[in-house]
Structure formats: C-alpha cells, structure tokens
Amino acid sequence: MKIDMxxxxxxxxxxxxxxxxxxxxxxxxxxxxxxxxWYYTGSSILLFLFIQIVTGIMLALYYKPTLEGATDSIGRxxxxxxxxxxxxxxxxxxxxxxxxxxxxxxxxxxxxxSYRKPREATWMTGMMLLVVSxxxxxxxxxxxxxxxxxxxTKVGTNIPMAIPVVGKWVTQFLRGGDDVTGxxxxxxxxxxxxxxxxxxxxxxxxxxxxxxxxxxxxPLKDEIAKKKVPALPFWPNFILREVxxxxxxxxxxxxxxLMFAPSxxxxxxxxxxxxxxxxxxxxxxFLFQTLKIFPANMGPVTGEFVAVVxxxxxxxxxxFLPFIDNKPEGKKGKIIAYLGVAGVIYAIVxxxxxxx
Amino acid sequence: xxxxxxxxxxxxxxxxxxxxxxxxxxTGAPPTVKDKAQIEAAVSAQAAPTQQAKPAPALTRDVxxxxxxxxxxxxxKPGAPAAAPPAxxxxxxxxxxxxxxxxxxxxxxxxxxxMAVIVFYVWLWFAIAVMxxxxxxxxxxxxxxxxxxxxxxxESPRKDNPMAPVLGx
Amino acid sequence: xxxxxxxxxxxxxxxxxxxxxxxxxxxxxxxxIVKFVWPPYKEPDEVKLVFADYSAMQxxxxxxxxxxxxxxxxxxxxxxxxxxxxxxxxxLDCNVTWLPAKKQxxxxxHDGWYDENxxxxxxxxxxxxxxxxxxxxxxxxxxxxxxxxAKT
Numbered sequence: 001m002k003i004d005m006x007x008x009x010x011x012x013x014x015x016x017x018x019x020x021x022x023x024x025x026x027x028x029x030x031x032x033x034x035x036x037x038w039y040y041t042g043s044s045i046l047l048f049l050f051i052q053i054v055t056g057i058m059l060a061l062y063y064k065p066t067l068e069g070a071t072d073s074i075g076r077x078x079x080x081x082x083x084x085x086x087x088x089x090x091x092x093x094x095x096x097x098x099x100x101x102x103x104x105x106x107x108x109x110x111x112x113x114s115y116r117k118p119r120e121a122t123w124m125t126g127m128m129l130l131v132v133s134x135x136x137x138x139x140x141x142x143x144x145x146x147x148x149x150x151x152x153t154k155v156g157t158n159i160p161m162a163i164p165v166v167g168k169w170v171t172q173f174l175r176g177g178d179d180v181t182g183x184x185x186x187x188x189x190x191x192x193x194x195x196x197x198x199x200x201x202x203x204x205x206x207x208x209x210x211x212x213x214x215x216x217x218x219p220l221k222d223e224i225a226k227k228k229v230p231a232l233p234f235w236p237n238f239i240l241r242e243v244x245x246x247x248x249x250x251x252x253x254x255x256x257x258l259m260f261a262p263s264x265x266x267x268x269x270x271x272x273x274x275x276x277x278x279x280x281x282x283x284x285x286f287l288f289q290t291l292k293i294f295p296a297n298m299g300p301v302t303g304e305f306v307a308v309v310x311x312x313x314x315x316x317x318x319x320f321l322p323f324i325d326n327k328p329e330g331k332k333g334k335i336i337a338y339l340g341v342a343g344v345i346y347a348i349v350x351x352x353x354x355x356x
Numbered sequence: 357x358x359x360x361x362x363x364x365x366x367x368x369x370x371x372x373x374x375x376x377x378x379x380x381x382x383t384g385a386p387p388t389v390k391d392k393a394q395i396e397a398a399v400s401a402q403a404a405p406t407q408q409a410k411p412a413p414a415l416t417r418d419v420x421x422x423x424x425x426x427x428x429x430x431x432x433k434p435g436a437p438a439a440a441p442p443a444x445x446x447x448x449x450x451x452x453x454x455x456x457x458x459x460x461x462x463x464x465x466x467x468x469x470x471m472a473v474i475v476f477y478v479w480l481w482f483a484i485a486v487m488x489x490x491x492x493x494x495x496x497x498x499x500x501x502x503x504x505x506x507x508x509x510x511e512s513p514r515k516d517n518p519m520a521p522v523l524g525x
Numbered sequence: 526x527x528x529x530x531x532x533x534x535x536x537x538x539x540x541x542x543x544x545x546x547x548x549x550x551x552x553x554x555x556x557x558i559v560k561f562v563w564p565p566y567k568e569p570d571e572v573k574l575v576f577a578d579y580s581a582m583q584x585x586x587x588x589x590x591x592x593x594x595x596x597x598x599x600x601x602x603x604x605x606x607x608x609x610x611x612x613x614x615x616x617l618d619c620n621v622t623w624l625p626a627k628k629q630x631x632x633x634x635h636d637g638w639y640d641e642n643x644x645x646x647x648x649x650x651x652x653x654x655x656x657x658x659x660x661x662x663x664x665x666x667x668x669x670x671x672x673x674x675a676k677t
Contacts, residue, residue: 058561071456078460082560085462146459237498244491251484258473261462366545483550490543497539 024212029231030238031218038108039216039238040245041101047246048098049200051253055091056193063143065189067182070145071267078264089261093253095137099283102130110321110340113328114217120322122214125207127319132200137281139192145185146265151278153188154180159291162304181270220328279354286347287311289354568593570673574666579607585641587623590668592657596620597668598630599659600641607659609668610643615652630654 013019030039062081064073077084106126109115115123142153157180160170176183218229232238280288290311294303317324325336464470574590582588582601589612590597596612598621612630614621619634629646630639637648644653658669 054558058558061562075456075460078462081564083557084561086557087561089462232499233502237495237502240491240495240498244488244495247484247487247491251480254480255477258476263459263461265459266456483546487543487546487550490539490546493539494543 025235026233028212028215028234030216030234031229031231033219033222033229035108035112035219038105038112040242041105041108042211043242044245044249045098045101045105047249048094048101048253049204051094052091052098053197055087055094058087059091060193063189065143065186067145067185070143070185071264074144074264085261086257089257090253092262093257093260095140096282097249097253099133099137102133103283106130107340107344111337112217113220113325113333113337115322116217116220116325116328117322119210119214119217122207122210123322124319125203125210127315128203129200129207131315132196132203134283136192136196136200137283139188139196141281142185142188143192144264145268147268147272147275148265148278150180150268150270151274152280153184154274155278155288156280156284157184159304159308162302162308164305179270224329282351285354286350289350292354566594568595568670571667571669572597574668576661576664576666579666585628587625592668597657598623598654599668607661607666608643609657609659610654611657612654614650615645615654616648616650621654 030036059077062073062077062084064070074088077088079085081087109123109126138153138156142149157171157174160167160174163170172178174184174187175181176187217223222229279285291304291307294307296303298306321336325333327333328336464473569592572590572592579588579599579601582599584601584603584605587598587600590599590609592611597609598612599607599609600623602608610630612621613619614632614634614637616632616635616637619632621630621632621637621639623629624631628641630641630643631637632639632648632650635649637650638646639650639654640646642653643656645651656671658671658673660667660669
C-alpha cells in the first residue's frame with residue numbers, strides 16, 4: 001500500500017495550522033556581516049541543553065536522591081551500567097560547555113550592543129536564563145553527595161545569611177532546615193530535575209519568541225548608516241551551517257568526556273571536617289574569590305554583607321543594562337563596552353587567583 | 357530511483373556502524389572497577405559461618421540483588437573467570453554495610469582499552485569530517501539555489517503547499 | 526537504473542548519502558542510550574545457598590530463598606530430595622505464598638492456586654510454577670535454571 005504523504009501532511013496542516021510556521025521559516029533571514037559568527041552561539045546552547053536533558057533523564061533513571069543511596073547509586077551508574085560513566089561524564093562536561101557558551105553568547109551581545117531598543121526584553125530574559133543555568137549547576141553539584149560537593153553546598157547556601165533579616169529565611173529555604181542534611185539533597189534534586197526545567201523552558205520560550213519577533217540584530221554602525229545588510233535564508237542555508245558547528249561541538253564534547261571522565265569521591269560525612277581544596281564549579285570561582293578578599297568586618301557590617309550586596313548590585317545592573325546603556329552609539333556606550341572588558345578581565349583574574 | 361536511494365542509505369549506515377560497533381564493543385568496557393572487587397571482598401568476609409544463624413530472605417535481598425546484577429555485567433564473557441567467586445554469593449551475608457574506601461576513578465586499563473579509545477576517536481572525527489564534507493556540498497547547493505532565485509515565493513515548485521520547506525525534491 | 530532527470534539525480538544522490546550517514550551516526554549515538562535505559566539485567570543462572578540452612582527441613586516443608594530479584598521457593602519432598610520453584614505466579618507475576626494448612630501455593634492477586642507440586646489447580650494461572658533444579662554439592666545447595674549444568 002502506498003501512503004500518500006502529501007495527503008497525510010495536508011491533514012495535519014488542516015488541524016494544526018503549521019503553514020504559518022513553515023512560511024515564517026522560509027521567510028526568516030539571517031544577516032551576514034563580520035559579527036555573524038556570534039549568531040551560532042545561541043543554537044549551540046540549545047544543542048547542549050538538549051544533551052543535558054537526554055543524559056539527565058538517563059542518570060535520573062538510576063539515581064537515588066537520599067542520604068544513604070546517592071553516592072552509591074552514582075557508583076552503580078559508573079561501574080555497573082553499560083557506559084554509565086560516559087553518560088555521567090557527558091552530563092558533567094556538557095553543563096560546562098553550556099554555561100561557557102551562555103557566557104560567550106552574553107558577551108557577544110554585550111560587545112555588539114544587540115540589546116539596544118527594541119531588544120531589551122530579550123536581554124533580560126537572557127540574563128534570567130544565565131542565572132537559572134548557574135542555579136542548575138549549583139544544585140547539580142551537590143547531587144553526587146561526595147565530600148567536595150557537600151562542602152561547596154554548605155558554603156554556597158550560607159552566603160545569603162550575610163543579608164540581614166531575609167538571608168536566614170533564604171538559607172533555610174535552600175537547605176530545608178538550619179543545616180545541610182538529607183533533606184537538602186532531596187530538595188536540590190527536586191529543583192534540579194523538576195522546578196528548574198519548568199522555569200528554564202518558560203523563560204526560553206519567551207526568549208526565543210522575542211528573538212523571532214524582532215529578527216536578528218544587525219551591527220550598530222550598519223543600523224546607523226541605514227545600510228542594507230546582505231542576508232541568508234534561515235532555512236536551509238543558515239541551519240545547515242549550524243549543523244556543521246553542532247557536529248564539531250559534539251565531537252569536542254565526546255572527545256573530552258571520554259578523556260576526562262569525572263571521578264566519584266567518598267560519600268560525604270556530615271560530621272567530618274571539610275576536605276582540602278573545596279571549590280565550587282569554575283563559573284562560580286570568581287564570585288568565590290570575591291567573597292574571600294573582603295575583610296571579616298567593615299565598620300558596622302560584615303565584609304561578606306558588603307560583598308554580597310556589591311554582587312547583587314552588579315547582577316541587577318547587568319539585568320537592566322539596556323536601560324543604562326540607552327545611547328549605545330555615544331560616549332556612554334563606549335564606556336560600557338570597556339566596562340565589559342574590565343568585567344571579563346576581573347572574572348578571569350579572580351578565577352585564576354582562586355585556584356592558586 | 358527509489359531503490360538506489362535506499363541502497364545508498366543502507367551502504368552508508370553499514371559503513372559507519374560496523375567499525376563503530378566494533379569500537380563501542382571495546383570502549384564499552386567499564387573503567388577500572390575497584391568498587392566491585394571491594395564489595396565482593398566485604399561480602400565474603402562477612403559471610404563467616406557464625407553469622408549464618410538466620411537466613412531471612414527479606415533481609416538478604418538487596419545484597420543478593422546487588423551481586424546478581426553485578427554478575428550480569430554485559431561485558432563479561434560467558435564462562436570467563438572474571439565472574440564473581442561463588443563464595444561471594446552466600447545468602448547468609450545479611451545486610452552488609454558496604455563502605456567504599458577509595459574514590460572511583462574512571463581509567464582505561466590495558467592496551468586493549470587504550471587502543472579502542474584511540475580507534476573510537478579516529479572514527480568519530482572521521483565520521484564528523486565526512487558529514488561536514490557533505491554538508492558543505494549541500495550548503496553550496498542551497499546558496500546557489502538562493503542566489504539564482506530559484507524559489508521565489510510566488511513561484512514555488514510546491515504547488516500543493518507553497519509554504520513547506522523546499523529542500524530536496 | 527535509468528537516469529531520467531539529471532538535475533535532480535545529483536541532489537538525490539547527495540541527500541541520500543548525507544541522510545544515510547546522518548542516520549548511521551544518529552543510530553550509533555542512540556544505541557548506547559538504549560542499552561543504558563534497558564540494562565541487561567538477567568535472572569541468575571544459579572544461586573548458591575548454604576546447605577546447613579536447609580538440611581533440617583522436614584518432608585513437606587517449604588522455605589524461601591532469593592532468586593535474583595524474585596522470591597524462590599524450596600520444598601523438601603517425602604524422599605528427602607529438594608524441589609524448587611520461582612515463587613512467582615505464572616498469571617501476572619505476583620509473588621505466591623505457601624499455605625501449609627492447605628498444602629497449596631496461593632497467589633492473592635487473582636486468587637490463583639497451585640498444588641504442592643506447583644501445578645496450577647484453580648484460578649487464572651495458565652501454567653504450573655516455574656521449576657528450578659536444586660542440587661546438593663558438599664556443603665552447598667545450588668539452585669539452577671533447568672538446563673544449566675554445574676560450573677566446573
């Protein structure tokens with residue numbers, strides 16, 4: 001029997017009204033200019049998010065979020081299940097790749113000033129996605145429940161304590177009590193596999209819809225000069241180029257995951273002294289070091305409080321950057337671009353410093 | 357035409373899959389498992405006759421499950437001496453506290469596994485290179501068609517559904 | 526093979542080669558995922574018990590043992606030999622229990638009954654309980670799947 005695919009497709013199209021989407025896909029154009037390369041970072045983040053989802057579901061099939069079972073269940077995944085160590089390795093490395101690409105994506109938009117009107121909301125949802133990704137990393141770091149992850153979580157969940165009044169509540173909410181216990185583990189697992197995925201998808205849908213609504217931005221100077229930038233159709237010309245990038249990234253991810261599979265330390269002991277070399281994931285290192293350099297007391301308040309408030313102000317300022325940088329072509333715009341360079345240098349220097 | 361396409365498809369599938377399957381067979385071996393040996397040692401140490409008074413099956417269940425699952429290792433060749441020593445399977449070893457004392461560090465042990473990984477790398481990058489080669493051809497073709505304005509929206513060859521992707525035929 | 530449309534043949538050729546290659550690589554990525562999600566946990570070929578735990582059984586007495594992740598049932602026959610079953614109902618996989626007063630195995634899920642030889646006598650079970658082969662070897666009591674000989 002020959003199935004008439006055209007009729008089949010037409011049936012679906014009648015019901016789901018997919019035509020506008022296809023029409024949009026064929027009409028959508030991607031500008032081609034000297035900064036076009038940065039357009040690929042967005043879709044690459046989606047690739048790694050997809051890998052995270054697949055490998056995360058696979059790990060969750062055998063992971064047990066309990067005080068007694070967590071480490072052993074990961075040990076079982078690594079030693080007993082077919083290629084389990086590789087699944088864990090890919091999940092761990094892919095998170096690193098994803099966060100790195102999120103940061104590159106953000107910096108590219110910072111320096112090309114693509115957040116300018118009318119794309120302020122796109123920038124703000126993007127910042128939310130960055131924060132959610134980092135919370136993903138933070139909650140995921142505890143789940144193996146080995147020595148290092150326990151200490152890092154203790155430190156990380158203690159930071160809100162520096163804020164008067166609300167801080168204690170935040171810490172208790174994060175920990176599910178006054179201390180990091182088995183309840184914290186269950187809670188972090190719930191955040192990592194249920195709440196955060198829902199949140200990231202909600203924001204992601206808005207982010208992508210906004211990108212589609214406004215179209216891809218063109219460089220500032222071309223916009224001012226009202227120059228018509230040459231463009232490529234999104235389908236299939238651009239998407240095929242994206243596939244090339246995805247393949248290369250996938251190859252790098254697999255190569256690194258096979259070479260440097262993460263190990264599993266001993267089960268965390270809640271009563272044991274903190275092991276040496278406690279450090280968070282690499283993308284928290286500069287914040288970790290920032291907290292370290294502040295003195296214990298600064299006048300009437302603790303140094304930690306000052307550090308936390310400064311970090312919060314910086315995050316809020318970056319969140320509202322499109323409104324601060326309201327004249328991107330002027331002098332203020334240039335200063336903000338230099339501030340971005342300074343921020344990158346600060347983050348790199350502090351990250352390296354914290355490792356010394 | 358249809359037959360040739362299917363033939364090409366199958367040839368490519370088998371070309372990629374055959375060596376990859378062979379490589380995966382070898383790289384599939386789990387990393388050094390200090391853990392398993394330790395569990396076995398712990399269980400057999402605990403299985404002293406003095407502790408065999410009450411072989412309550414409900415209590416022994418998880419230890420036995422662990423061992424029987426550990427035994428069903430896909431990589432273990434049937435009849436290979438690598439199977440757990442029978443002494444480790446005594447049901448009398450009740451609810452043994454199995455404590456790891458060393459971290460699990462994945463590593464490739466033996467020349468065989470190391471070679472397998474290298475083979476896999478070579479194959480992985482070869483497969484990617486071939487795909488990129490064909491993608492480049494495809495991109496060139498797509499760009500050519502675009503520049504030639506072959507598919508103007510008004511004159512789409514897809515009369516049935518002019519909005520559908522016009523890739524391929 | 527007849528080349529009827531030269532312009533599209535090249536394209537079809539490229540598309541099929543690329544599609545085949547992509548499909549193959551995708552399959553090679555998916556196969557480990559499938560293997561991971563359906564782990565190859567099989568039931569054991571044999572289980573080794575300590576004979577001392579079972580040597581004191583009276584004829585007609587039934588005891589439990591662990592058969593992989595299923596319960597096993599072992600019964601001493603009148604002549605002193607052992608009979609073993611997988612203690613799982615052949616109807617819908619519920620665990621069965623031995624009722625000494627009735628001398629029958631009972632599955633509570635759908636009211637299935639087996640007599641003391643493991644034969645299904647009443648209720649929905651379609652087949653007798655699965656038999657295993659016990660064998661006393663020195664101080665050990667081996668329970669094996671039928672057809673699996675002693676390992677040398």
